[in-house]
Amino acid sequence: KQEVTQIPAALSVPxxxxxxxxxxxxxxxxxxxxxxxxxxxxGLTSLLLIQSSQRxxxxxxxxxxxxxxxxxxxxxxxxxxxxxxxxxxxxVRGVAGGTSYGKLTFGQGTxxxxxx
Amino acid sequence: xxxxxxxxxxxxxxxxxxxxxxxxPMKGHSHVYWYRQLPEEGLKFMVYLQKENIIDESGMxxxxxxxxxxxxxxxxxxxxxxxxxxxxxxxxxxSKRGSETQYxxxxxxxxxx
Numbered sequence: 762k763q764e765v766t767q768i769p770a771a772l773s774v775p776x777x778x779x780x781x782x783x784x785x786x787x788x789x790x791x792x793x794x795x796x797x798x799x800x801x802x803x804g805l806t807s808l809l810l811i812q813s814s815q816r817x818x819x820x821x822x823x824x825x826x827x828x829x830x831x832x833x834x835x836x837x838x839x840x841x842x843x844x845x846x847x848x849x850x851x852x853v854r855g856v857a858g859g860t861s862y863g864k865l866t867f868g869q870g871t872x873x874x875x876x877x
Numbered sequence: 878x879x880x881x882x883x884x885x886x887x888x889x890x891x892x893x894x895x896x897x898x899x900x901x902p903m904k905g906h907s908h909v910y911w912y913r914q915l916p917e918e919g920l921k922f923m924v925y926l927q928k929e930n931i932i933d934e935s936g937m938x939x940x941x942x943x944x945x946x947x948x949x950x951x952x953x954x955x956x957x958x959x960x961x962x963x964x965x966x967x968x969x970x971x972s973k974r975g976s977e978t979q980y981x982x983x984x985x986x987x988x989x990x
Contacts, residue, residue, distance in 0.1 A: 795978070804968060805920075805981040850920065863933060864910060864922040865970075865979060 763788045767851055767868035774841055774875055782836040782871045784851030789829050795865065796825050796836050797850040805850065809836070813856075841875045848872050879904065881971050881982035882951075889988045896956040896963070898985045902971030908932075909952040910979060911944060914966040926952060959989045 764787045774780055784794070793812045797805040809818045809825040811834070817826040824837040838845060852865040882901040890896050902909050911923040913936075925933040926946040937944065941959075946952040956963055966986050970979035 797981075802986075804983040807978065807980070810978055852920075863908070863925045864936070865912075865920075866922065867912075867920040869919040 763791075763853060763855060763866045765851060765853055765866050765868040767849075767871050769871060770869065771872040772874070774873075776841060776843060776875055776877050778841050778875075779837070779839050780841055780873075782838070782849050782851075782873070784834040784836070784868055786832045786834075786853050786866075788855070789832050790856050791829065792854040792856045792862070794825075794827055794834050795852045795854070796823075796834075797852065799848045799850060799870070801848075808849075838873075841873075843875050843877050845875050846873055881969055881980050883967075883969050883982035883985050885985060886983060887986050887988070889990065890959050891990050892960055893958050896959050896987055896989075898954040898956075898967050898969075898987070900952040900954070900969030900971075900982060902952070902969075903980055906971035906973050906980075908972045908974060909946050910970045910972075911952075911954050912968045912970065914968065914984075916965070920968065923954075956987075959987075961989050963987060964989045 766785050768783045791813050795810045796808045799805050811818045811827040822839040827834045848870045850870045851868045855862045884899050907928050909926045912920045914920045922936040924937050924944045929948050941957045943955045966984045968984045969982045972979045
C-alpha cells in the first residue's frame with residue numbers, strides 16, 4: 762500500500778528565503794508525482810507534475826525533483842514571498858495495472874508561512 | 878473552458894439526513910474522482926468513476942456512501958443518514974483519461990450538526 766510522507770509539517774520563513782519541501786513515498790512503482798498548493802478553504806491548484814521518467818520540472822520560482830528509486834521528491838521555492846503562504850501537498854499516482862492506478866495518494870502536506 | 882464545478886459549496890445537514898454532492902467535470906473529461914479531506918487530515922481517495930462505471934471504489938466507506946456518474950449529467954456522491962464524522966471537505970477531480978492530469982474542483986464543505 763502506497764504511503765506518502767511530507768516533511769516538515771509546518772515551516773515559517775522570512776520573505777526572500779529559498780526553501781525546500783520534502784516528500785517521500787514507500788512504493789517506487791509510480792506513474793507520476795504531482796505538487797499542489799491549497800489555500801485555506803479553497804481547492805487544489807496543480808503546481809508541477811513530474812512523470813516517472815523525468816528527474817525534474819521547473820515553473821517560475823518553483824523546481825521539483827524526483828528520485829524514483831529512493832522514493833523521494835523535493836519542491837524548491839526560490840525567493841519566497843508572503844503570497845506563497847499556503848499548504849503544499851505532494852501526491853503520487855500508481856502505475857497502470859496496479860491497485861492504485863488512477864487515484865492519487867496524498868501526503869499530509871506542509872503548511873508554509875512566509876512573513877514579510 | 879470552465880473548470881471542475883462542484884455544488885453546493887457549503888452544505889449543512891442534521892444527523893440522519895441525506896447529503897448529495899454534485900460534480901460537473903471539465904468539458905471533454907470522462908473520468909471523475911472523489912476525495913475527502915477530514916479536519917486535520919490529508920486528502921484521501923474515495924472513488925474513481927467513468928461514465929456509467931465505477932472503476933475503483935476501494936476508498937469508499939462500506940455503508941451509507943455511494944457514487945454515480947451517469948451518461949448525462951453530473952457525478953453525484955451520496956451520503957445517507959449522515960453522522961458528525963462525515964463533516965469534511967469533499968473534492969472532485971476530473972481527467973480526460975485515467976492516465977492524465979487530474980483537475981480539482983473547489984470542494985463541498987459538509988457540516989453535520
